[in-house]
Amino acid sequence: MRDILKDLDDGRQFSDPDPIRRAQNQMRRELPKRFYERVEVSGDGDSWKVLLDGRPVRTPLGSELVLPNEAAAQLVADEFSAQGEHIDPMSMPVTRLVNTAIDGVASDIQAVTEDILRYASSDLLYYRADAPERLIELQADAWDPVLDWAEAELSARFILAEGVMHVEQPRQTIAAVGAHLKLRNDPLRLAILHVMTSLTGSAILALAVEAGAIEAEAAWNAAHVDEDWNISQWGEDAEATARRTARKRDMMAAVALLKALS
Numbered sequence: 093m094r095d096i097l098k099d100l101d102d103g104r105q106f107s108d109p110d111p112i113r114r115a116q117n118q119m120r121r122e123l124p125k126r127f128y129e130r131v132e133v134s135g136d137g138d139s140w141k142v143l144l145d146g147r148p149v150r151t152p153l154g155s156e157l158v159l160p161n162e163a164a165a166q167l168v169a170d171e172f173s174a175q176g177e178h179i180d181p182m183s184m185p186v187t188r189l190v191n192t193a194i195d196g197v198a199s200d201i202q203a204v205t206e207d208i209l210r211y212a213s214s215d216l217l218y219y220r221a222d223a224p225e226r227l228i229e230l231q232a233d234a235w236d237p238v239l240d241w242a243e244a245e246l247s248a249r250f251i252l253a254e255g256v257m258h259v260e261q262p263r264q265t266i267a268a269v270g271a272h273l274k275l276r277n278d279p280l281r282l283a284i285l286h287v288m289t290s291l292t293g294s295a296i297l298a299l300a301v302e303a304g305a306i307e308a309e310a311a312w313n314a315a316h317v318d319e320d321w322n323i324s325q326w327g328e329d330a331e332a333t334a335r336r337t338a339r340k341r342d343m344m345a346a347v348a349l350l351k352a353l354s
Contacts, residue, residue: 139160189284
């Protein structure tokens with residue numbers, strides 16, 4: 093399921109999961125020309141569509157792109173409006189996320205839920221450095237409040253470990269996360285959680301963002317404590333920075349859609 097979601101999120105034109113190589117591939121391909129002039133949203137109640145010259149936008153698999161409110165539809169419309177002479181799917185993260193929800197998540201909610209649970213079973217926040225002391229402090233400052241929130245919210249107990257050796261979480265803990273996720277079975281919301289989880293490496297961070305227990309920017313920084321520590325010690329790599337920038341764009345697009353759904 094994770095591979096299917098990745099393919100749908102990347103779109104039919106995307107040929108590599110690495111953003112740098114994907115961008116290079118895109119440069120070698122001719123992007124489709126913009127074929128519309130007017131972009132509008134239309135609907136009422138819980139059914140809103142994006143219209144291009146009066147025609148509804150469809151997903152890659154041919155379904156009509158329907159959103160539950162005007163604010164969410166406007167996010168997609170804004171991405172279409174922002175296109176220039178050519179349509180660049182890489183600049184449309186909200187649209188790609190919505191396509192993923194409609195074409196992928198809606199058809200197998202259980203599989204997506206289980207994928208998030210797999211992250212929760214070996215979450216980034218469980219694994220702590222044993223040195224140096226400053227990195228230990230940075231991890232604790234960024235991660236402990238999120239785990240404290242999760243323990244209180246889910247009535248769960250998390251086991252932490254030093255290093256990268258796998259530590260098995262209590263069965264009751266994973267069951268508690270699963271029960272929490274079952275209440276979030278709307279395809280759009282679940283797709284957002286899946287994107288945030290995969291981008292941060294932490295289901296716990298994703299759930300905390302969704303609950304408003306941590307701001308998106310703080311969650312993004314928390315997910316990169318180790319990386320930022322390494323940068324402070326060894327310097328920055330240009331390709332790694334470009335990949336991180338692309339991933340943060342997708343993260344913030346997911347958060348924007350989450351807020352629009354609230």
